[in-house]
Amino acid sequence: MNTTYFVAPGSIVRRIWGTADTVLFIFAGAAAEFALNKAVDWLYFTGRLPADPLGRLFSTVDYARRIVFADRAGAERAIDAMAAIHAAVEAKRGRPIPAGAYRDVLFLLIAYSIRAFEVLERPLTGPEREEIVAVFCRVGQRMGIPGLPTGYADWQAARAAHLAAHLVPSPYTADLYRQYRRHLGPLRYPLLRAVQGLVVPPTVRALLHLGTGAAVRPALAAYRRTRQLALSQWAKSTLLPAAYRARIHALDGAPAAEAALPPPTAARCPMGH
Template sequence: MEFFVAQHSIVRKIWGKSDTILFIFAGAAAEFALNKAVDWLYFTGKLPSDPLGRLFSTVRYARMIVFAPKAEANKAIDTMRKIHSTVEENRGAVIPDWAYRDVLFMLIHYSISAYELLEEKLTEAEKEEVYNVFYRVGDRMGLKDLPQNYIEWLPVREAHLINDLQKSEYTADLFKQYKKHLGALRFMVLIEGQKLVCPNRVKTLLQFTRLSWLTIVVPIYKFSRQVKMDWLLKSILLPTDYKAQINELDVYKG
């Protein structure tokens, strides 16, 4: 059976662990809030009203693509495109192509940065593999002007960060919603985690301090995984309503 992502791919390892996925979406949550096209997420009202639910909805699609047979993965990608097309029809406008690319670029960047934070540095070949998977997702969605490889993508990513991000009223409101749904303690952890994976442009716009106290905590957490005690930290930090869903993300066995 042919899979969209090879069974021993580094991408499966990245997307097969709950803590890595949570850091991916912690970073994306910060960058989403700054994107000039974030008003599209407000049009449906789903993100501000239920940011955690939106997270797990997105995770389900991403994991379907990463772990499913190729035919099912392609079907998931087509469904995502159809959902966005319906939103466009309802609003009477078209989501800019650069906005689609921005989301794709976030998944590439944070897949790499989250894994390198919690596991180890990726080789250039592994980074290329990450890029190739999401390039094929974007190509299936019909996105234009995608760089052909990881090296060509790097300057394009930087250009997008400069041109497509701004701090706005949506930024402030989204972070307000994050705090409301997470609670003060978990929201503080979110901010500190974002500092560790977000690019400098994002941290500058959000006026993050240079240092994160999670820099000290991460090595302790990595050790706790080795002695099978990471469940204790997760039980303290993760929202009770979502613990079961988060635990289900730990499927990688390779």
């Protein structure tokens, strides 16, 4: 019997989400943009995100990889569980998460999947960009998110509108960055900001007073020349503390099996709840 996958085995999405360095760059960018989103109060509702921002990162990675590498039924179970967790949080708080907040999350995953791969590897082709948009929009459709784009050009327009309308510095922004600093320490925190400056759009860079990533550009150039060698895997060895190193190395390649991923529970909500 042929297995049907949510994401085809040869998909560029699998290549992106099966490479630890690329995944870390995706979440460096997402961590910056999360901090500016007007709906960031939802990420603070249970207090789990500020208490353990690195743990939240890996929770989100677990969900994304479950969807990307599982068969269709397994991926749909993960998406349905994710939707149920959000519904429970909405019920507990007594109001719905805005549809725009869901779209923001999908849009930034699309944006940083594209940007991280292109920064670390090569420019994507038109069909590859279309495929990235299509995969994440299928996730959104399964979750019942309205107003999703129909293709890459449509997504670009919607993404620009979201960046213009949905980002604003707030006390949550400052607090989340204090947590990043506290959990990463004085050496890794500047590296995070440098990587963020490299991958985020100009709007985010300006609002967070990030540089252009000049500090990491020499390492990036070396990575591109030697990325097949062990010494080139610099991001996963330097961006996060040693306590997370085994989990980071496990991001290279597909998960061993769907069962190896943690069960979807409220403690592992990918939006930080």
